[in-house]
Amino acid sequence: MSSVATQEAGVKARKSTSGRKRPRTTAARMRAKRQPQQQRSIETFELILRVAATLLGEIGVESLSTNLICKHAGLSPPALYRYFPDKYAILRELGARLMDRQNQSYLAWLAEQPEPGALDTREAAVSRLQSMQTAINTITFDFPAAVWIMRALRAVPSLQAVRLESHDLVAEESCTALLARFPHADKGQLRLATRLATEVMYSATEMVLDNPDLDALQITAEVSEMVVRYFDKFAENESRPPD
Amino acid sequence: MSSVATQEAGVKARKSTSGRKRPRTTAARMRAKRQPQQQRSIETFELILRVAATLLGEIGVESLSTNLICKHAGLSPPALYRYFPDKYAILRELGARLMDRQNQSYLAWLAEQPEPGALDTREAAVSRLQSMQTAINTITFDFPAAVWIMRALRAVPSLQAVRLESHDLVAEESCTALLARFPHADKGQLRLATRLATEVMYSATEMVLDNPDLDALQITAEVSEMVVRYFDKFAENESRPPD
DNA sequence: TGTACATCAGTGAACGCGCGTTCACTGATGTAC
């Protein structure tokens, strides 16, 4: 109900009554054109995304074209065009879904009540962060063509917003959570720190994705340790209770 | 003399005597076709690269085409085609040059004799790392269309090797240098650590490049601190002299 | 030092192809009465 696509459908409806010419803006081109309304069309919508992800994994983002997707989906071009103005809109949807799954997983992890003492030692803190990163990695590996989607989110300017918004959300939530732990921290500084940590952990996921020969578990462990050690900086500024 | 392009020219020469059909492999397509031999052609070669970088900055990697480069360079397609089989070969050359400049700067920094005591305190170590990162950032900002080139190095599979080889070189050199400081460190572990640190610092550069609204200096300072704190891990394993 | 010849560098024009996009249309689904 509150999705971007639904809002967009409203905009389109207004537009269609206002005149013949559609002065399609760049921004509008980037979004799904129409929200599917019948069961049948939802299936088509999903079919397009599924086929696109499969093709993406096979031929890459630059060889991907709307015509090709149609061919493989057994659809005629106008059918695809009904929902997506171009391949970037499809990539945007795929990217938004991937980011959303990752974020859901992260937010769930963040909301967990850590066991008492789970953050007392560095080893424990690293271990907890590591389990989060592992969960993100698993989600990413399981998502069809995730490598390509993440590459596209970086490389295609019109898709960067998806990535940045996602990172900003994660950074913001992390900042709020950490403020509880480091009440004396400067908020701006902590916010920058969480933004950087977010970027670094995503990079580690991409690194693992791009280099199948590297030891994923080890990278995950190390990047977790790096981030935990970095946040020690804020712990050091807190008045430490005597033990 | 020992460049890839020269070797490639030899291959082509052999091929042209062997028959009509050229079974061009994907690998071959990725390299410059022919090494310029006369002054005039070197200028053409450089002109193509210059125009490509300019266009890249204006329209992005996907809209870039060989025909368009020719038009803007005032060349006919076969002239470009003489040196580059496709736009990826051009991107590869640009990418290799960018990576090379960054690496030269890094290796020079690594070879510097740090002032006595320059690494004794964490602040000093961070400051030294920060000056390196700043130098890399400056080189990158000054390189035409560097944002696009770095994006392409990530997103285009055939160009990823350029990026990975560069990172591996940096990681390897860093590992060697750090082994002198941490003689008791496990080499494999240290190597992984330098690889991760390399990735993280490059990510920070890309982050600054992609988000002009972020404070570049602060990001640089923070990522430097993160990496220094991470390497404390190895320092802790060394037998520490009593102070 | 001049000239004939070989190689290098670049041109002009064309090709087939797949791209994004659009037209007028048919069939499927939902709804008002």
Added chain:
DNA sequence: TGTACATCAGTGAACGCGCGTTCACTGATGTAC
């Protein structure tokens, strides 16, 4: 419960365009004697 009508979903065929690529060619540069 049936029917007329509106809307939704998807088709078939075509378009103009720019792409990568190649052909046969001309002009520029270098070199052997």
